[in-house]
Amino acid sequence: AQSVTQLGSHVSVSEGALVLLRCNYSSSVPPYLFWYVQYPNQGLQLLLKYTSAATLVKGINGFEAEFKKSETSFHLTKPSAHMSDAAEYFCAVSPPGGTALIFGKGTTLSVSS
């Protein structure tokens, strides 16, 4: 069975500071990993995905994540936070070729000026 754990349900940063959102996964097979963002009253938007190619994945809006098999982690980072980054972020896992995404509980990112 696969599962995802997002450490920290709420993260607060100042504008211009580093953003680090943590995600650890559990999977018996090499997984595909995803980060999605959700703004209020909207659906989910894909930020980036890891599908067994390069371990450092670059996504939209300056976000990137690194797949670390030894740590079973896929943390999301952004060098400099912007006010518009305030949203809820979800890490998700699926088996290769699988169509069902298993999501973490989400992390709400707040950005202060």
Next chain:
Amino acid sequence: KAGVTQTPRYLIKTRGQQVTLSCSPISGHRSVSWYQQTPGQGLQFLFEYFSETQRNKGNFPGRFSGRQFSNSRSEMNVSTLELGDSALYLCASSPGDRDNEQFFGPGTRLTVL
């Protein structure tokens, strides 16, 4: 291209009633997945349809069902509504190849009174 559309956006029902939600995928996409999002349980996979056939199913009771039409549009039905069915129901479409990302709609907010 138009994105994934879901109708209605908001719905209020009473316990015991049934409800049907609709999802129109991105043009050319053949796979439609449904997810339930609640504050307590987070995002959970309901089922996926591909070429009018259910290809994958989550762990939900039989009161939750779906179907897909020849034009790839999908409907989800919940019978005998319970208070706990109050949630945001998200639909996601993908081209159908199992490694493709899923594009989410804005969701239908269902409130059961």
